[in-house]
Amino acid sequence: LRLISNLLLLLLSCCVCTAAGYPFKAPLDLDVTPRVTVLSSGLQGCRRFQSSAVNYSTMLLEAESERLYVGARGAVFALNASDISASSALTIEWEASPEQKRQCLLKGKDNQTECFNHIRFLQRFNSTHLYMCGTHAFKPLCAYIEEKMFVMSSQPEEGRDKCPYGPTTGYTALIIDEQMYTASQYEFRSFPDIRRNSPSPTLKTEDAPTRWLNEADFVGSALVRESLGTSSGDDDKIYFFFTERSQEQTTTYSHSRVARVARVCKGDRGGRLTLQKRWTSFLKARLMCSLPEYDFHFNMLRSVFVMPGHTPQDTLFYGIFGLEWKNVKASAVCRFSLSEVQEAFQGPYMENQDSDSKWKEYTGKIPDPRPGTCITDALRAKGINVSTSLPDDVLNFVRRHPLMSQHVQPSDRRPLLFRRTTDYTHMAVHMIQGLDGQKYHVLYMGTDEGWLHKAVEVEGQLHIIEELQLFEEPQPVKNLLISAKQMSMYVGSPSGVVQLPLSNCHRYTSCYDCIFARDPHCAWNGAQCVNIMSHVDRSTLIQDIQHGSRGCENTQDDVVQRSRSVRVGDDVLLQCELSSNLATPLWTLDGSELQGYGLNSGFRTGTDGLLVIEARQDQSGLYTCYAVENNIKVAIVTYNVTIRLDLPPPPPHPSSERPLPPPPAPLLPHSELLSPRNMEAMYLSLITILGGLCVVLTVVLVYVGFCLRVGHRGKYSLRAAAAAYPNSKKHNRNKKQHRSSSHMELKTISSHCNGNGICNGVSKQHNGDIQDGGFLQIVPGEGHPSPNKEPPPPAPPLPPTPQLPSPECDFPNGLSATLPSVLRRMNGNSYVLLRQSESESMSPLCYSFAEELNRILEKRKHTQLLPRPDESSV
Structure with missing residues (x-):
């Protein structure tokens, strides 16, 4: 049975290790290590904003007015974008009423997180007003904000069609030309929706007979004005990004959830009879972020950032992807081009014959005009000026074929970055031109533990320049915004908002340090690392983003x-x-x-x-x-x-608080007393004398204690350890009543001794008996037995005297300490050099040297280390 149980434990441990280590293999060029790690205590130029509110998850940056609007739980703030910590912050308090909170509790919601007014939407409505929406304790409301006075300009209005009910429900929204486009799971319905809310005509996605969205969780949306500079008269489009339950039928891989991109036309007005008040231009396609050669498929889309280009066709979409398994930490960053997305929407459609079957590629005839397209000049020439003029066969086809067969592949057909032990939550991208004339994309990625990674993309790969610890206590990054005008990054979190400079070039103290960083913002000017944005004449600056190694050959760094x-x-x-x-x-x-x-x-x-x-x-x-x-x-x-050979002892450290004894008188240079043999004899003699004194004192104490006990005059009594612990508790409860007769009791506590006489003081009892190898501890007790109580049980036998360690004693962790003949010293600190035990026979409960070292290093990961410890602390 023991053999079978051991085999089962071994199999279980292998399974756990395999699950925890998956993905077990990754391409080395993608799993990038941050070059520099900066703790929160070392952040430079960092400004913070905090208040009594929490959950700072919604932010709006107005570059012209230099204002940063922040939505939190129960409040909205207007901050100075140049310095968010300034005292000029404006506040609008917007809490849910006590009655509404009570109604929220009656719905079974959490009064610690959900029954509050979480601001989920905050954007500009027109030139004078902002518009915001909040969950309002599971009864959403929306309101207008007068920008100049920063006050609510009207009574809140119904918001259930514009804002989700909960603070964590997937949600994205845009205001375009005073029209609000939202995507979320509204009310208590089991499926989400993409809507245009106001003004009319209001539109939404279809749910019968073919459901267009299947448990979708939205993370972002973007407007791409494709009508700019187009020769076809095409319409602007709105793109939505989300993760939903898979519908495809495939033989290569199976996933329950997949990442999607969907689009609708801004000028869509719905159909006349078919698809009335429904989108006629809705199409969706799958976003692929995977490593097929390693069988990695990142299906969970967490965040997306839209990078506008010089033309609409140059638009790029950056996405953060994760794995479906929640207990596995891993993230991937993929980049998609708008042309790849458009190509997928121009490809074949998918279909399903009935609601129970999987979707497969449609091979039949496609009606004309092509279903799902926006109104173009070619359609206007045929007399189709609005979507309500589209033929019914086109609209019926759109209703049953919203999914495209072709997948949207990332640039270079693989991720830009893969991180095995990191969960990225949000990202933002900034473009800057380097000294070589090339334009580089600098990515800022926040993690679920409050770190910010700054990376630069070079030829399809990311180099992580630095990782910054934003908060001492781990907390997720809720939002990221970049201000090119302020050259600042704004980070929203549950506890507050953090403002950081986009770069900190003075962190790099040498030419090679500046070049190795490969930061497009930084360059070496011959004396220090500087920000290139502050230099008009850049002819003498040194920078190498492509290789990170050239330019410092003729410079001399101080050593x-x-x-x-x-x-x-x-x-x-x-x-x-x-x-x-x-x-x-x-x-x-x-x-x-x-x-x-x-x-x-x-x-x-x-x-x-x-x-x-x-x-x-x-x-x-x-x-x-x-x-x-x-x-x-x-x-x-x-x-x-x-x-x-003749070096004198080191002087005392000037910062020492305790006075050290005066150094001994100097000996003759060639005195024989300094030989190692004599020094060893002196140490042994000193130890022998001290040991003899200890033995004499022990005998005296035992004799005195025996005399006191024989004379019945003492205040100490021995009691079994099994009864001492509860009696000591009882004594603590009644110590006021027995203060006059209180005494001290000796209690035996067993210990874990590691062979050198050092015990950890852990008390062990078994069926009321005391294990051997213990020591005595004085605890409160009673002086004499009360006449109304039974006499205490007899005292247990004293434990045997622990043996002194031998000159070379084994430790239970597989280490052995050789007591040196001369005490080793390093910068005034004494230590014993540990060596690995040569004996191979160890207890099954012991760990090998490598295992014990790994356990220590694992614990050190979670400890704050001194950034620059002095040498005496080593």
């Missing part, structure tokens, strides 16, 4: 120079901090690269520096640390290390 003097046999740590996550350290000694860092080499290397173990005189010399990035070596720091 930090330090000196170290240590004794022979001591260990010394030469620190070398690399600011780039993409750089690797390289150490040289007197110009020659250090080869090998094995157990017997005397060196250990890591990302924090080089450790010289048991230094020898032949290891003296000039040590240089290089950061290797993009195949270029950049010197960071040099150490002139001198290893001597």
